[in-house]
Amino acid sequence: MTAPSLPSARADAALWRPLRATVWITACLAALAVLLLVVTHHRAHAHDPLKSPELAALKQRLLDEPRNEELKQQIRDLDLALRRSHSRLLNFYAFGRWLLLGSLVSFVLSAKAWGKLRARPPAPRLSPDAAERFTRLVRLARLTASTTALCTLIALTAIVVAATSPLPSAATDREKLLARLRGEEPEAPPLPPLAEFAANWPRFLGPSGNAFTPVAPEPLTFDAASGDGLLWKVSLSLPGFNSPIIWGNRVFLSGGDAARRSVAAFDLATGQRVWEQAVTGVPGSPAKAPEIPESTGFAASTMATDGLRVYAIFANGDLAAFTLDGRPVWSKHLGVPQNQYGHANSLAVWEGRVIVQLDQGDADAGLSKLIAFDGASGRVAWQVPRKVPESWASPIVVEAAGRAQIITLAGEFVIAHSAGDGAELWRVQELHGEIAPSPIFAGGFVLAVSPNDKLMAIQPDGLGDVTKTHVAWHADDGIPDVTSPVSNGELVFLVTSYGLLSCFDVSSGKKLWEHECDTDVHATPAVAGNRVYVLGGKGKVVVVEAAREFKELATFDLGEAIFASPAFREGRMVIRTAKSLLCVGTPPASASGGTSP
């Protein structure tokens, strides 16, 4: 701090320039060393000898030719060359480190010395406003501390919000995961009782598969345009020909095209869309959707539910399960079905299993199969091959002759499989053509339609080929080619594509009456109470009495084209038209329901 004497000042002045030069030289040297190390590191990283593609290729070859001594020598030589290169790299790193350290130490020492020469003695001024300065200082400090605290809280919040993990946080989910990893079967919730199953519309053509419900909706007539007779009507953005299903207060249906497939749920009371889930990320599903004719589309198959989950299948072979509240459970790709019109077989359920009739290709190709999936896990419970060609009929599961049987139609055959393990029980060889109408079970008979050919009643208590022994009767008048028969247990009704409605006695097969509806029909009719509903392709609705004598109850125009069969629950009828979903019924206070037969 003392003023330098003249000799020392001269010495300092003499040191000024050399020290300044030293500072700059050592700084440049340090910067050069850093640059060299960084460049070398990047080059070494880009040409990592451990990742030498040549060495990897040679090693890969060695796996195929383990006895190739020449190849081994090549690997040794290349390995040695790489090691030498690596060793040179290490030496260079060591040199760079020493260079950097030496230059940095020299820089710091010379810069300190130079700084001392340049230092100006302080000349602080006394300021009397210390209290005011202190107040200002702590105010700013509080502000900085508050800002730091706020930033910390924001950062913590962002971390909390952004953090996701496949490891479940909830104890129940964790236990489920652990149980799955241990191979334990998760404790499945009990399936709803059969009575509840019967009270809903859990699959194509209802719980019995006969398209029958004991309660008819009111009013008798309704109009889509004016809304008369409708509880609600919502427009649909989901393309698809599948029919709605109902469980509880939810209506489910699927839809899709080449771009996307999805499943949606609507509130039965209000028609409000409750959820919609896209079926995406299905393992193995091809990115490019197959070509499916527009007349069938990607969502012709009707969904099914076991009361715990809903299941949907699409023409690209994707099968998906969701909980009733829309949470994805599992999904599978079954392979793109080889089907000239597109897959249209609807799903069936039985005791927590979902049944898929995957008929495809020619009979000789051996591609067709019947598969039962565990509804909870999606695992295959059983799978049996079927030597049948592609078909479009939906399977039904019936309890008959003391057995749970899955009735299927395809090619020339009516085939019954055991629901427990898929084993074939019996078969009848009486069908012809392209099989689209589904079988039903009524009056103790399995009723099957051979398109444009005949209706037959089969006793379901046989074994093996029962073609000549168990066919009770035939009927060959007014036989449809697309729609399925429907029945109230006493009578069976058929409607052809050109609108001829026929009534048969279930027990004898005797035709009782027929009626020309004067409309083309693509949707299977339905029997509700004492009414038969025929829904025309152009929107014409014909309602006749479900009785031995023909009696027309009403004929009116709905106003929208219909291709799907309706669904019923507690006096309400849900119809999917080409453009919308609507519900026929009366508000709860005035609902009276129709009469039961």
Place this chain on the structure above:
Amino acid sequence: MRALFPKSLFPALMGLLAACAVASELRFPPPEFETDYTMPGITTPPPRSLAMEYVDTALLVTALGLAAWLVHRRRSRRGLVALSVFSLVYFGFIRTGCICPIGAPQNVALGMFDPGYTIPLTALAFFLVPLVFSLFWGRTFCAAVCPHGALQDLVLIKPVKVPLWIEQGLGIVPFIFLGLGILLAATGTAFIICRYDPFIPLFRMSGSVFGLTLGGIFLAAALFIGRPFCRFLCPYGALLRLGSIVSRKAVRITPDHCTQCRLCEHSCPFGAIREPVKLPVTPNALAPERRRLTWLILALPVLIAVGAWLGSKLSVAAAKVHPTVALAEQFLAGDKAPAPATALPTPETRALGRAAETAPELIAAASEVRRRLGIGGWWFGGWVGLVIGARLISLSLRPNRTDFEPDRGACYACGRCYLACPNERVRLGLITPAEAAALQAHAPVPRPDAKPS
């Protein structure tokens, strides 16, 4: 030149260069085909001998005692510089910064919460001894024993003053870092204080690109900002700060009376010297500050509660640092989308293979880690709230100082202010009282680079 290059620096420099010979080695795997050569088995380097651990501890205690003597009795800046060089060479480059007290709180935390972990005696000593010294003699560890502080102190060539309000405001960061380090260590998740220590890669002259870059940034900053790591990040410094505030002996700029010339304030590169502040004459002038203080004290429990709640939500994110959780998450992600098999297994695929074999145990262990972090998160969040609240309260207290004096918590006891004080120079006989008076009057001093007449 003798003054510019003290004698002690040359041998220290030589020692430093010699220490740098301990260079790390980049590994290269052996060939993967059979030859006659027998590969030696994998061996684990033996731990440091117990005797050497005692030597380390003895050296630490000796250095701390010497530092305390140099700070409080000898009052020698030059002695402290020499001790800093020794500490940098031995604790820094020779011992490669490990073990050091900065990371020792993590060992202690893990030892307290993990019954399977026995804390090494050296780690315990390195944690406790500097703390105990701080209770008696202030931050003597930071003064000349800590290699991190020594490195930053020795490379400081042109100090730039950081505004005090920035330093005061950012003062909560080391405490938060300490809390996070203890949380992750206590749950066996990671030693992040060591992982993100910027100077360890420099001491080892090797490390990840991130580590070396971080070290380079802090070192470059230390050329112009006094001890940036110590002031704005060091978690152990946060503990020593608390100890130093209540220490028995504090650094005194001069044993004589303060003439309030402000020369000492200018000499401190860390902004640790506080000017005199008197309480207002009228007590009513303090009424707004009292109200603010009351509100802040009332808000403290709220801050703690909010912090604790937020901290409890951190478990998902924090657990990702734990290797078990990371492996479990990788396994579960792969469980949904299995990775394609490769011909040559990698360490990652091997680990995943082991994970697949012991998946239930792995998931259970990962869940347990997350549960522990959930509990620890409450404490960590509460700690953060406490730190924020306490800092705001401390910034609402008005001191009553009559002289220039070092801030007991912020002073690193480096000794720079001793010889800046004219009275101290007079006391040591370096100048006369008349020269001291001239200095206090701020008499112009000729520039060293001025041409001699």
